[in-house]
Amino acid sequence: MNQTHFLNARLADGSLCDLTVAGGRFSAVAPAANAPLTGAIDLAGQLVLPAFVEGHIHLDTSFYGDVWRPHIPCTNGFDVRERVAFQMRNLEQAAPMAERARNQLELCVAHGSLAMRSHVMVDAAVGLKHVETILGVREKYRDLIDIQLVAFPQSGILSSPGTAELLDEALKLGCDLIGGLDPASFDRDVNGDLDVVFGLAEKRGAGIDIHLHDRGTLGLFEIEEIVARTIASGMQGKVVVSHAYGLGDISAEALAGAAERIAAAGVAIMTNAPGDHPFPPVAALRKAGVTVFAGSDNIRDSWWPYGDGDMLNRANMIGYRSGFYEDWELEAAYDVVSHAGAKVLGLEGYGIAVGAKADFVALRAGHVPEAVVAVPKERTVYRAGREVARGGKLAA
């Protein structure tokens, strides 16, 4: 079997190692021998990290790479329904979905993400069109990046008649998880909404990943319902609440109790560390044993103009927004975009170790805390030991 040798790789613990890749996996990780080796790639002390995990993105609705579409404000404060309507109008005028999805995928890979969970819109208006397109894109990029798809009811489930059947069909077509959207404020029926979500998950053996923007005690109530159903249906470790803003604006006492129950149910929390409103307290949740992971969420779409597909920059933002200053805290911010994400996505063979997949990123930093604060854009990305991107550009 062909072998590739990488010399002088700095691991997260600071040690300098030589790595050998065979059959797409690490076959040896040994202390650096400081000996030249014909045909080997000398990483010259660069930090080697397992490829980042993009835990929440929307491949179907980004305009990245398309013409600039200015953000449109809602009439009277933020309104999810109005925002969804803007999105429908924008998407009608946008470049073909497959092209926009590819632009975004390549952006993510170029920055070092080689595993991803994307939500894909399903509703009565678009039917399964988005799912079919993104399934096609996933197939084309299979060798480059691992993609999980969430059948996402962007217009609600009970609010958009026919959506339950479409979600079922989306799972049959190849989506890995069933999504959800604010069972209370959007569908106005927490039990009815969650009956469909958990019912379909059980029927199809699928995971669950629910968008939950509801704030304060309402958001907390919904999380408690999701936690209870997770335990009742034996789905520990297979359920995610994305955004979960409610955890960011409740009392410390309420949070402590909730965190303990969320951890016990194995429900994971996804945050992108939004800029101007409360979000789940990463440190407190991690301390209670909750798995917190991260995603870019929207990238230049109808919801907002931000996003760069760089999960190392996302770690920086998580640290910055969370007041993480000490080294162990910066390491925690990195964990959120890497190992924690890999755990939630159930990735097999994640890490830099013998037997693990040789999906990794090399960059100039002395250690993980420095990588998180410096966010070096010069990186080389390897998929199964093969260089696939360098300096923000995909290999030809």
Next chain:
Amino acid sequence: MNQTHFLNARLADGSLCDLTVAGGRFSAVAPAANAPLTGAIDLAGQLVLPAFVEGHIHLDTSFYGDVWRPHIPCTNGFDVRERVAFQMRNLEQAAPMAERARNQLELCVAHGSLAMRSHVMVDAAVGLKHVETILGVREKYRDLIDIQLVAFPQSGILSSPGTAELLDEALKLGCDLIGGLDPASFDRDVNGDLDVVFGLAEKRGAGIDIHLHDRGTLGLFEIEEIVARTIASGMQGKVVVSHAYGLGDISAEALAGAAERIAAAGVAIMTNAPGDHPFPPVAALRKAGVTVFAGSDNIRDSWWPYGDGDMLNRANMIGYRSGFYEDWELEAAYDVVSHAGAKVLGLEGYGIAVGAKADFVALRAGHVPEAVVAVPKERTVYRAGREVARGGKLAA
């Protein structure tokens, strides 16, 4: 006189122009002629922005370029005195100050800042050592970047006997402004502290730039005192309150009144858009006519590990933290790191226009809003029309 021609520069209004530089200033800005010109530099549609303004930095206390120094937490929550003590200990072990200052300066220039205001520590322990060193560094870099220095009483004025005299001496030596630090919580004497600051400013004809971390109504009270003294001493347009966290956690009514008075006094507000606590509301202050500008503040020092010296990234953070989504809001975030900073620093000849200094940055973006969300790291930086940095590295 030698001329340099730059073809196909995209201005902020979207127009494509040819720029001519003579004697370090723009001598012509004309619609792009689409004609090749021997010896001209073709910017090929890149966005051309006047060089960014770094409005608040600490050249003497950063460890950027030195060995990594992990952040040390205070014993019991944040404590400015304890933090200053950590800083003293760290600085004793650090690389020579001139070397660290040069590393930081070059980082800023490489990202496109060609004007800067740096605070420089003055207290009974360090005396004028920091000021003398940074004055020397300023002199060495005079051709590359314009630097204003603030004599900064990092250990307070009344709390650190002899500091008032040292501040006076620092102004005589060449500092442009007199600084300050939390007159209430640090010096425990608002009037006594401000008597010294405004007294020295008047005596030496210097501007004022005061660090104010005090929160809530105490911070607001101090701002009101600074505003009243600014008007009483006829110093409108020459006084800055840096940080001004108090403006970030008061009622909307209190803020509205304060903003009006701050605007009337021509007092400017500096923010770096901190990550995990309230900061001055940029939009509301701008709407009231207050000049808000920005700085990196600390870069990898004893206060925190963050900071990258990139004022375009700072604009992105200001926008992200402020919930700026629309194009005009993203343009406002850019204004904070450019034209607003130039106004506060009193820079002569700032902008892309005939007669203005040819200090500019060229980068790939269709317009200002896109530059603020994309933060392209590939930039070319020109000082007086001459390339001084490209792709994050200074010209040899």
